Amino acid sequence: MSQCDLRVGVVHHLNTKPLIFGLQSLAPALRVRAGAPSQLASWLRAGQLDVALVPVLEYFSRPDYGLIAESAICGDGRVRSVLLFSRVPVERARSVSLDPESLTSNALIKVLCQKRFSIEPTWVARSQNDDPSIVLKRGGSDAAVVIGNAALAMSGRFAYEYDLGQEWWHLTGLPFVFAVWAVRRGAETGDLAEVLRCSLRLGLAHLDLIADEAARSLDLDPTLCRTYLRQMIHYDLTDRAKQGMGLFFKMCAEMGICPSSPPPDLAQWLNPPFGGR
Amino acid sequence: MSQCDLRVGVVHHLNTKPLIFGLQSLAPALRVRAGAPSQLASWLRAGQLDVALVPVLEYFSRPDYGLIAESAICGDGRVRSVLLFSRVPVERARSVSLDPESLTSNALIKVLCQKRFSIEPTWVARSQNDDPSIVLKRGGSDAAVVIGNAALAMSGRFAYEYDLGQEWWHLTGLPFVFAVWAVRRGAETGDLAEVLRCSLRLGLAHLDLIADEAARSLDLDPTLCRTYLRQMIHYDLTDRAKQGMGLFFKMCAEMGICPSSPPPDLAQWLNPPFGGR
Structure with missing residues (x-):
């Protein structure tokens, strides 16, 4: 039940707020650090974090990373951001x-x-x-x-x-996955996966509050923020989202944008049901 | 994701607060009603509730009840209340x-x-x-x-x-289960089981806050309340707790305090691993 020493990196953009809404409230001892997606990637790589919401491209490039949660930043069509x-x-x-x-x-x-x-x-x-x-x-x-x-x-x-x-x-015709919760294999994460699940659930119950606060602090239209969080961003790593992620991996690998061998969790999805390579 | 019309009964005692700490915050639309354990039993029986934290004895008596969550009010030794x-x-x-x-x-x-x-x-x-x-x-x-x-x-x-x-x-030598989350079979509970799990998790992260508030409002010693919630009451329906519940059922059934046929979920545990009847 303790994740006292875990260092967790989160993105400071609005789209991430529902994922982390309940994080400190559920696990007050977590050491949470916010940054841009590219910064989080470097911090996790450098061992300054144990778990982070990393750009999916960073996840593609690290065979030593695993996924810790079934939540993610996804879009299924227009995402606006x-x-x-x-x-x-x-x-x-x-x-x-x-x-x-x-x-x-x-x-x-x-x-x-x-x-x-x-x-x-x-x-x-x-x-x-x-x-x-x-x-x-x-x-x-x-x-x-x-x-x-x-x-x-x-x-x-x-x-x-x-x-x-x-x-x-x-x-x-598929969703696009922008960021996933990655953990270095072997890191002891306790029950962080469940904490992340509960955190998202709390966030989903408070989407309007999150949108309105963001609208104020970023000087954006509240309706835009509400629509954005409710309709543009999806937070569940569904099978279709995994399929989209697998296809994006294949294209990136083909074009030399990422290594051609995927991290183990992804490799598993690339074989049936999503077809071999 | 919606449990808008669900009517959920909760006990108004201190021991229940950690179970329901995040309930309204996680699912604002739930219709939560508080009462004494015996009242909740009558309300659920009368169809005035869909789900309730009922006395385990009430659960023993209703073949049409199922368990909805792996959380419960248990003691493993001294409980003080x-x-x-x-x-x-x-x-x-x-x-x-x-x-x-x-x-x-x-x-x-x-x-x-x-x-x-x-x-x-x-x-x-x-x-x-x-x-x-x-x-x-x-x-x-x-x-x-x-x-x-x-x-x-x-x-x-x-x-x-x-x-x-x-x-x-x-x-x-076994834990004792006082109350369980019961649902009438066939009721559509959506993802209430996960909401209850997350609610407990939030409660466990705020035990001291809950204890201190209760101490103030009930005029009890704060240390007593903290010890009570941290050490006396257990909230997980573990295998040992189920074993204790099964044994209590058998004794009650033997003594004619409850019917001799257990509700289906319990029946399942009474056969191996906990031995037949």
């Missing part, structure tokens, strides 16, 4: 700047450019301090991937806007 | 007054009188309005069963005091 803003129709974009906070969405845009938009743009690294609006306006790139709270806030401000969750859905 | 107060050593008691709020503890004292104390007292019904201290002092009976918050408050005020949980333990 993983966007490509563009000054031109995407089919004509010659350069795309990537979000420094992201790993998975940066990989997703690469997959989509090849398999859905049929373009081969130049990839531009953006630094943490670059405002993506300014980068775009100054012509630093034709298009820019923006994720999380920043994407919610920037929506509607550029001529072309593509929702990467929706584009994935058009390509595959 | 199910007491027999007596003016004489119990071996010399000729009359015992029963607690009108109780079903299970009244049955337990009958089992203990026969199998542990070897006495055959007269059973005196006490009404809801009779103060058990006054009944005892005025000689309305030699001894009196008192349960719940009233027992915690009365402790230490009579010459002889017996803890029924401890006496059961001396008799059998």
